[in-house]
Amino acid sequence: MNAVNKVLVVGGGIGGLCAAIALRRKGIEVDLVELKAEWTVYGVGIIQQSNVVREMAKLGVLDGYLDAAFAFEDVSINTTDGQQLVRIPGQRLAGPEYPANVGISRLALHKVLSETTVALGASVRLGLSVETLTEDAQGVDVLFTDGSRGRYDLVVGADGLFSKVRGLLFGDKYQPRFTGQSVWRYNFPRPAAIDHLANYQGPAGNAGLVPLADDLMYMFVTSHEPGNPWMATDTLADEMRKRLSGFGGLIGELREQITDGSQVVYKPLEVVFVSEPWYRGRVLLIGDAAHATTPHLGQGAGMAIEDAVVLGEELTAGGSVEQQLERFMARRYERCKYISESSVLAGDKEIAHDHSFDRIGLVVQMLKLTAEPV
Numbered sequence: 001m002n003a004v005n006k007v008l009v010v011g012g013g014i015g016g017l018c019a020a021i022a023l024r025r026k027g028i029e030v031d032l033v034e035l036k037a038e039w040t041v042y043g044v045g046i047i048q049q050s051n052v053v054r055e056m057a058k059l060g061v062l063d064g065y066l067d068a069a070f071a072f073e074d075v076s077i078n079t080t081d082g083q084q085l086v087r088i089p090g091q092r093l094a095g096p097e098y099p100a101n102v103g104i105s106r107l108a109l110h111k112v113l114s115e116t117t118v119a120l121g122a123s124v125r126l127g128l129s130v131e132t133l134t135e136d137a138q139g140v141d142v143l144f145t146d147g148s149r150g151r152y153d154l155v156v157g158a159d160g161l162f163s164k165v166r167g168l169l170f171g172d173k174y175q176p177r178f179t180g181q182s183v184w185r186y187n188f189p190r191p192a193a194i195d196h197l198a199n200y201q202g203p204a205g206n207a208g209l210v211p212l213a214d215d216l217m218y219m220f221v222t223s224h225e226p227g228n229p230w231m232a233t234d235t236l237a238d239e240m241r242k243r244l245s246g247f248g249g250l251i252g253e254l255r256e257q258i259t260d261g262s263q264v265v266y267k268p269l270e271v272v273f274v275s276e277p278w279y280r281g282r283v284l285l286i287g288d289a290a291h292a293t294t295p296h297l298g299q300g301a302g303m304a305i306e307d308a309v310v311l312g313e314e315l316t317a318g319g320s321v322e323q324q325l326e327r328f329m330a331r332r333y334e335r336c337k338y339i340s341e342s343s344v345l346a347g348d349k350e351i352a353h354d355h356s357f358d359r360i361g362l363v364v365q366m367l368k369l370t371a372e373p374v
């Protein structure tokens, strides 16, 4: 008899959906609540590296996921003018027949994960959240924001950077922090040369080109934005071109095609890390709610997805809830801490214009570490 048979997942983003899938695959009953009344995600794509492809196989969604994604092998790091410094070969961690890495539009990823969640029988309610969590020795009584109630063996807070569940557990002890940088993104048609993830070391920030589909890729560039200024939409194209002003080569050519401010996706980077066990009693945080970091290593969602898979494994491996969550933390804490801290460090080095920083070494180390079993 499992200690946990019925779980509430709060948040229907990447981490919450993967948790719902992982738990349903293990036969655990799942209710999921999502704050947004319309279950959409914002545009642009996401890089998912070999460890994520491996976890998608464990979640049993790999075929549908790969159909919606652009599969690629290598990661290159290039100079500001586009000269290749290194091309790091991909690792096929899901098996030799599957690709090493993928680029996927956030919308396509959401479609695959949300449809699988519903098909596996999780009960999804939109447009609501939790109001209060009241725990006793046997379970958690939940009051939802629409006045309805439920009782669960475990509540999983997968509600992102501004997590309400984190507030219910820890008060205001952990608050998101602006790192000083922002990211700018823009979609382009994909040229044949961008058949892999191409990074470009810039004078002040880093740029990159990520393939998403046969005919689509996106560009990103990081920038230092002291004071986190507000950016009006009609200025975004001009401002993004300015952030790319030092680049030559392909990035320089593409820069001139950034003309539509409404197509620029601008995001200040905010981070939070819960530096103690991510649970109290029968309430656990996963994903960005516990460890939101910057995108410098392209692993934020990767860590949320790994959290979900490990949770499914530990909740069905015997013992009490306390023992299961302790084992979960033992497998997750140091790995996520490394990704969180290394990603923030890479951004800090860009802000400091520290060109002696060994970014290539960091990427190689990260790929080695994330290839290890979770």
Ligand SMILES: Cc1cc2nc3c(=O)[nH]c(=O)nc-3n(C[C@H](O)[C@H](O)[C@H](O)COP(=O)(O)OP(=O)(O)OC[C@H]3O[C@@H](n4cnc5c(N)ncnc54)[C@H](O)[C@@H]3O)c2cc1C
Pocket (backbone or CB within 6 Å): 010, 011, 012, 013, 014, 015, 016, 033, 034, 035, 036, 045, 046, 047, 048, 128, 129, 130, 158, 159, 160, 161, 162, 163, 164, 165, 183, 267, 269, 286, 287, 288, 289, 292, 293, 294, 295, 298, 299, 300, 301, 302, 303, 304
């Ligand atoms: C610019 C940028 C680029 C990135 N690129 C990459 C990348 O290439 N690769 C990668 O692996 N990661 C990347 N990341 C990180 C990645 O986006 C996050 O780590 C990932 O989305 C975390 O998933 P999550 O489910 O924990 O949180 P979220 O995706 O934030 O999902 C949280 C969900 O909870 C819902 N919610 C919020 N509050 C409540 C509430 N009170 N009640 C109920 N529901 C609630 C939200 O509406 C949302 O649906 C990037 C991040 C940024 C900012």
